[in-house]
Amino acid sequence: MECPPPGVVKLNFDGCLSHHSAADGFIIRDWSGQLIKAGAAHYGESGILVMEARALRDGVIAAAHLGIKHLLIGGDNATVIRALQGEVSPPWQIAGIMQDVQALLQDMAYVYISHVYREANMAADWLSKASQSLLNTAVFWDFSPPQELSDIMQANRIGRALVRRDV
Amino acid sequence: MLSNPECNDKIWDLTNPECNDKIWDLTKLHTTLNNDSIIQKILGIPIPIFEKKDTFYWGLTGSGFFNTRSASWVAHNSFNSKDAAWSFKWIWQLDIMPKIKIFLWQLLHNAVPVHGVLVRRGLNIDPAFSLCMNDIESNDHLFWECPCIKEVWNLAQHHRSLLLPEIHDGPRCSENNYSDVNRTAIKKMLSKLLIYYGTYEKNATHLSTGNLQAFEDSYLSETFLCGMENPDLYAG
Numbered sequence: 015m016e017c018p019p020p021g022v023v024k025l026n027f028d029g030c031l032s033h034h035s036a037a038d039g040f041i042i043r044d045w046s047g048q049l050i051k052a053g054a055a056h057y058g059e060s061g062i063l064v065m066e067a068r069a070l071r072d073g074v075i076a077a078a079h080l081g082i083k084h085l086l087i088g089g090d091n092a093t094v095i096r097a098l099q100g101e102v103s104p105p106w107q108i109a110g111i112m113q114d115v116q117a118l119l120q121d122m123a124y125v126y127i128s129h130v131y132r133e134a135n136m137a138a139d140w141l142s143k144a145s146q147s148l149l150n151t152a153v154f155w156d157f158s159p160p161q162e163l164s165d166i167m168q169a170n171r172i173g174r175a176l177v178r179r180d181v
Numbered sequence: 182m183l184s185n186p187e188c189n190d191k192i193w194d195l196t197n198p199e200c201n202d203k204i205w206d207l208t209k210l211h212t213t214l215n216n217d218s219i220i221q222k223i224l225g226i227p228i229p230i231f232e233k234k235d236t237f238y239w240g241l242t243g244s245g246f247f248n249t250r251s252a253s254w255v256a257h258n259s260f261n262s263k264d265a266a267w268s269f270k271w272i273w274q275l276d277i278m279p280k281i282k283i284f285l286w287q288l289l290h291n292a293v294p295v296h297g298v299l300v301r302r303g304l305n306i307d308p309a310f311s312l313c314m315n316d317i318e319s320n321d322h323l324f325w326e327c328p329c330i331k332e333v334w335n336l337a338q339h340h341r342s343l344l345l346p347e348i349h350d351g352p353r354c355s356e357n358n359y360s361d362v363n364r365t366a367i368k369k370m371l372s373k374l375l376i377y378y379g380t381y382e383k384n385a386t387h388l389s390t391g392n393l394q395a396f397e398d399s400y401l402s403e404t405f406l407c408g409m410e411n412p413d414l415y416a417g
Contacts, residue, residue, distance in 0.1 A: 060226075
């Protein structure tokens with residue numbers, strides 16, 4: 015994981031689809047890789063693009079609630095990232111969600127958006143996949159995350175080479 | 182609500198008013214709809230956080246704006262089934278020069294700008310085939326049906342370097358039952374093979390063998406083929 019500079023927090027988001035359910039996950043960490051907040055939710059039937067955008071929105075909502083002003087955003091969906099950067103106009107399916115995100119980001123002092131590869135987005139990826147098996151619609155963690163997630167975070171923290179895991 | 186037009190409920194009534202972040206009210210959805218697959222689809226619809234006006238989107242384009250191309254896809258019933266729509270896609274896999282691929286593609290889609298096609302597109306010209314003056318210069322006439330052209334194919338087919346493989350061996354032919362439509366497709370396939378073998382032979386001669394006899398043979402076949410279309414086709 016690319017570490018943000020001190021004082022800046024990083025938000026990673028990811029969405030995923032399984033047979034009949036769509037889910038998203040996000041994780042907010044500080045510059046040292048410490049967990050600030052992680053969230054996962056599953057929704058009904060939806061498209062992958064909508065889920066990626068939703069993951070982003072859920073993450074940005076959480077960041078806004080926490081009063082974060084300096085945010086680095088990383089996601090592995092090129093369409094959502096490029097729409098967020100303003101390089102392309104968002105596809106109509108996510109136009110509304112992206113408007114929400116832009117409105118939320120306007121209150122922040124510093125926002126940097128980057129496209130990351132899936133391997134670098136493992137924590138968010140894990141969250142979105144894990145949330146499909148959740149009973150509740152949405153779950154959040156502030157501290158004491160599940161063991162598997164803390165393992166991934168620890169690996170990110172010490173900068174271990176990330177290997178694409180089998181899905 | 183969906184099945185009952187008399188119902189005065191609004192979509193808004195199905196969201197949870199007590200929740201700060203607007204979410205769908207699962208209990209209300211279940212009591213109103215009682216159809217799990219519809220409920221799952223509704224749950225997948227994101228609710229905006231900030232108030233915004235409803236907008237119309239044309240769902241078949243990425244941008245949401247209407248264009249006639251996507252509408253025409255739908256009208257031809259081939260949206261999302263591009264594989265079926267482009268049954269001559271295999272042309273692009275052939276190991277031949279791009280300009281020949283493009284030509285074959287146009288030929289098989291009836292898009293070579295022969296006189297008949299140009300007239301159909303609204304040009305004010307004589308549509309007759311200038312060689313025989315018997316019929317409209319359509320793709321089929323120009324490349325297959327005209328007796329003058331049949332002669333060319335016969336000569337080409339009997340040419341030593343252009344021996345054709347059995348039709349049954351041709352790609353995609355084996356599953357056909359030789360209906361009229363398929364016969365046309367096979368005829369068109371033959372033209373592809375002829376052009377392909379002609380080109381292949383010529384390249385082999387130019388690039389490696391240096392065999393004078395082979396060169397003459399291929400030159401002969403080129404002359405046959407070039408007589409039919411633009412001579413530039415084989416200039417590369």
